[in-house]
Amino acid sequence: MLDPTPTGLHSGGTPLLQTVGLTKRYGNFLANEAIDIDIWPQQIHALLGENGAGKSTLVKTIYGLIQPSEGEMRWQGEKMVLSGPSEARARGIGMVFQHFSLFDNLTVAENVALGLDGKESFKDMSARLEEVSNVYGLPLDPKREVWQLSVGERQRIEIVRVLMQNPKFLILDEPTAVLTPQEADQLFIVLDRLKAEGRAILYISHKLEEVKRLCDTATILRGGKKVSTCNPQQETAASLARMMVGADIKEVKAAAGRKTTVPRLVVNDLNMEPDDPHGVRLANISLELKGGEILGIAGVAGNGQDELFAALSGERQCPDPGTIVIDGHAAGHLSITLRRKLGAAFVPEERLGHGTAPRMKLSENALLTGHAASGMVQHGFVNTAATLSTVDRATETFDVRKAKRDPEAASLSGGNLQKFIVGREILRNPAVLVVSQPTWGVDAGAAAVIRQALLDLAASGAAVLVTSQDLDELAEITDRIAVMFHGHLSQPMATAEATREKLGLLMGGSSLEQKEAPHAVSA
Amino acid sequence: MALFEAIILSVLAASTPLLIAAIGELVTERAGVLNLGVEGMMIMGAACGFGGAWLSGSVIVGALCGIVAGTLMSLIFALMTLGLAVNQVATGLALTILGIGLSGLIGAGFVGERITPAPHLYIPGLTDIPFAGRILFGEDGFIYLSLALVIGVWLFLYRTQAGLILRAAGDNHVSAHALGYPVLRIRMFAVMFGGACAGLAGAYLPLAYTPFFIPGMTAGRGWIALALVVFASWRPGRLVIGAYLFGAVTILQLHTQALGLGIPSQFMSALPYLATVIVLVLISRARTGGSTAPAALGTVFVPDR
Numbered sequence: 001m002l003d004p005t006p007t008g009l010h011s012g013g014t015p016l017l018q019t020v021g022l023t024k025r026y027g028n029f030l031a032n033e034a035i036d037i038d039i040w041p042q043q044i045h046a047l048l049g050e051n052g053a054g055k056s057t058l059v060k061t062i063y064g065l066i067q068p069s070e071g072e073m074r075w076q077g078e079k080m081v082l083s084g085p086s087e088a089r090a091r092g093i094g095m096v097f098q099h100f101s102l103f104d105n106l107t108v109a110e111n112v113a114l115g116l117d118g119k120e121s122f123k124d125m126s127a128r129l130e131e132v133s134n135v136y137g138l139p140l141d142p143k144r145e146v147w148q149l150s151v152g153e154r155q156r157i158e159i160v161r162v163l164m165q166n167p168k169f170l171i172l173d174e175p176t177a178v179l180t181p182q183e184a185d186q187l188f189i190v191l192d193r194l195k196a197e198g199r200a201i202l203y204i205s206h207k208l209e210e211v212k213r214l215c216d217t218a219t220i221l222r223g224g225k226k227v228s229t230c231n232p233q234q235e236t237a238a239s240l241a242r243m244m245v246g247a248d249i250k251e252v253k254a255a256a257g258r259k260t261t262v263p264r265l266v267v268n269d270l271n272m273e274p275d276d277p278h279g280v281r282l283a284n285i286s287l288e289l290k291g292g293e294i295l296g297i298a299g300v301a302g303n304g305q306d307e308l309f310a311a312l313s314g315e316r317q318c319p320d321p322g323t324i325v326i327d328g329h330a331a332g333h334l335s336i337t338l339r340r341k342l343g344a345a346f347v348p349e350e351r352l353g354h355g356t357a358p359r360m361k362l363s364e365n366a367l368l369t370g371h372a373a374s375g376m377v378q379h380g381f382v383n384t385a386a387t388l389s390t391v392d393r394a395t396e397t398f399d400v401r402k403a404k405r406d407p408e409a410a411s412l413s414g415g416n417l418q419k420f421i422v423g424r425e426i427l428r429n430p431a432v433l434v435v436s437q438p439t440w441g442v443d444a445g446a447a448a449v450i451r452q453a454l455l456d457l458a459a460s461g462a463a464v465l466v467t468s469q470d471l472d473e474l475a476e477i478t479d480r481i482a483v484m485f486h487g488h489l490s491q492p493m494a495t496a497e498a499t500r501e502k503l504g505l506l507m508g509g510s511s512l513e514q515k516e517a518p519h520a521v522s523a
Numbered sequence: 524m525a526l527f528e529a530i531i532l533s534v535l536a537a538s539t540p541l542l543i544a545a546i547g548e549l550v551t552e553r554a555g556v557l558n559l560g561v562e563g564m565m566i567m568g569a570a571c572g573f574g575g576a577w578l579s580g581s582v583i584v585g586a587l588c589g590i591v592a593g594t595l596m597s598l599i600f601a602l603m604t605l606g607l608a609v610n611q612v613a614t615g616l617a618l619t620i621l622g623i624g625l626s627g628l629i630g631a632g633f634v635g636e637r638i639t640p641a642p643h644l645y646i647p648g649l650t651d652i653p654f655a656g657r658i659l660f661g662e663d664g665f666i667y668l669s670l671a672l673v674i675g676v677w678l679f680l681y682r683t684q685a686g687l688i689l690r691a692a693g694d695n696h697v698s699a700h701a702l703g704y705p706v707l708r709i710r711m712f713a714v715m716f717g718g719a720c721a722g723l724a725g726a727y728l729p730l731a732y733t734p735f736f737i738p739g740m741t742a743g744r745g746w747i748a749l750a751l752v753v754f755a756s757w758r759p760g761r762l763v764i765g766a767y768l769f770g771a772v773t774i775l776q777l778h779t780q781a782l783g784l785g786i787p788s789q790f791m792s793a794l795p796y797l798a799t800v801i802v803l804v805l806i807s808r809a810r811t812g813g814s815t816a817p818a819a820l821g822t823v824f825v826p827d828r
Binding site: 084100106 | 684687688690695697699700702703704817818
């Protein structure tokens with residue numbers, strides 16, 4: 001382990017890593033513009049910013065994956081030029097990726113071996129792997145293949161792989177995005193320990209409360225530039241958010257006196273085998289959703305949310321029609337189009353490829369979900385005026401920003417495309433809206449617009465089902481919350497009673513009745 | 524007994540070009556590249572291999588010419604799909620069409636010529652053992668080489684660091700790149716190995732199987748090699764079994780015709796493909812998880828820098 005260097009207040013000495021005027025240019029676009037950051041040993045340094053603020057570009061540059069256009073990096077006071085990640089690793093820089101850089105069909109040990117620079121034998125490496133994972137309390141079975149492991153275990157591989165290089169400096173890119181609150185707490189214990197050992201950590205996150213709790217310094221990026229470096233413990237979540245966005249975020253307001261009416265979406269004992277080997281089997285799922293109500297489904301990704309969406313939308317059908325009832329009509333056996341005709345609308349998680357055809361125009365994408373029920377097709381011919389007017393209405397109502405009237409879907413930013421997709425469905429005045437991860441990877445401004453639109457839709461009498469991994473989002477807009485775990489859905493509880501602890505337990509697979517087993521370590 | 528021995532000898536000879544071409548394609552596909560141009564690379568290997576042997580009088584020079592021809596063809600493929608990120612399926616099909624045409628042009632001058640085919644091993648005593656002697660110790664060099672290649676590939680893929688990196692590039696090129704591995708360079712070498720093997724497999728036909736060259740003499744063996752890789756579910760061990768099985772079917776086809784059993788020869792020629800389809804169905808039904816095909820197979824990779 002490293003000597004803990006007593007730097008404390010960083011009054012003297014040189015920082016471990018410094019970037020000086022670091023700039024990355026793609027054509028005319030400046031992904032990073034003159035960024036100066038100092039990182040000291042024994043520091044957990046947060047890197048904050050919205051999507052597209054330049055965080056990923058910056059850390060990829062520090063890890064040697066991207067060459068800077070201008071500026072330089074200094075490592076322990078000396079100029080550092082990295083031709084690739086292996087040079088970064090050789091100096092003691094390690095990185096845990098947001099989208100794990102793992103190989104599903106290889107074993108844990110093989111995955112770890114690929115992240116090291118192979119000077120020791122496979123056997124020695126395996127032994128050291130076991131040692132490191134025990135020392136830090138990150139248990140792993142080296143012989144299992146990655147596809148068999150949970151998300152939490154996969155992240156452990158990434159972390160252990162980095163720790164085996166005995167790094168002086170670790171970069172973690174949104175490490176808690178996929179973890180339950182309890183798993184995140186365990187991670188924080190490991191990070192505090194690494195800090196105490198004298199290592200420096202650069203911590204990227206969207207979760208401001210987490211940053212306030214864990215980090216001693218924060219650097220905020222906006223539009224590729226550094227806005228400020230501050231002590232997050234002396235800021236509020238609102239003041240950090242303001243620096244990230246550059247403006248106050250409008251607060252989302254629920255309409256007063258929303259009334260619930262008749263059940264509009266009912267699921268009766270839904271069971272479904274997965275259609276691919278990595279899938280999750282849905283077991284005994286029942287729920288009832290009234291008009292005017294928003295039901296949230298929480299859960300760690302990969303616990304059956306995608307399969308549930310496919311079953312509700314009709315991408316997969318059930319043999320028994322009565323399993324899914326839309327507005328009083330048995331719909332389990334119906335296709336997507338017939339379900340849409342009953343007044344249902346669907347917004348899948350993936351915007352490009354599932355929600356829209358990326359290379360088709362917005363008007364054509366409007367037609368793709370609207371053809372069944374909105375007069376866009378007459379006698380087999382497309383009514384171009386009608387499709388274009390849908391685009392115009394969505395643009396106006398939901399503030400979609402785009403370069404021209406009818407661009408390709410792929411040319412819009414994530415937030416604007418999501419506003420368009422949600423808008424396209426809401427404009428059809430659906431009786432039931434099923435939406436998955438409505439604001440995933442969307443900037444804060446667009447997220448507020450989308451959440452408000454969902455609240456307004458419920459206020460108009462529709463039933464809304466929202467699947468999300470963002471507990472804050474669910475707390476903000478839902479009336480009731482249920483949790484998915486291993487294909488089972490918990491009893492919904494009123495949002496006011498759904499504390500993070502309760503949700504966390506359910507997300508980790510414990511039932512609330514058995515309090516004696518708070519959190520299964522095996523995750 | 525003599526008939527049985529003759530059948531086994533002819534099965535081994537018919538299987539060897541399939542095995543050599545397929546082991547090369549297996550390495551290419553394990554790196555994540557689907558090269559459908561095997562047939563084209565093989566027929567070029569056959570034409571250039573025969574030309575080399577005929578001009579020099581040496582089978583070894585011929586084999587080397589075949590290897591070079593196959594490798595050059597695969598470099599065209601690598602340039603298109605790795606360098607210019609062109610669709611692999613379209614490029615592979617184009618490579619086959621190019622190979623068939625070009626080999627006809629190159630080989631036009633050699634049609635009707637004959638060479639002395641590759642000699643068979645002869646170890647006094649051992650080769651003279653009845654039955655087993657001829658089969659085990661009396662083959663041409665290509666057959667021993669093909670088995671050595673399979674063992675070498677197995678050792679490489681599962682026992683070396685480089686083999687692990689190659690499999691990683693075929694499983695997830697984004698991750699491999701993020702860890703700092705040169706995905707495109709790895710894939711280029713894998714494609715070149717595939718080309719070299721296809722060229723050698725093609726050269727085997729005029730150098731050992733029949734001692735003359737005729738245009739189009741690969742007769743779909745490249746496609747069978749492609750099916751064979753799938754049949755073997757990308758594993759070298761199963762590839763050997765598959766190759767001898769497919770080779771046997773080819774020979775069986777000749778014998779059923781000779782015996783006049785009334786089984787249409789077209790049905791027999793279709794058998795390897797039918798077997799591949801059945802194996803694919805069985806694999807996907809029996810699979811409990813994970814994927815048998817390299818996950819990144821056939822996908823284009825463009826690194827961001």
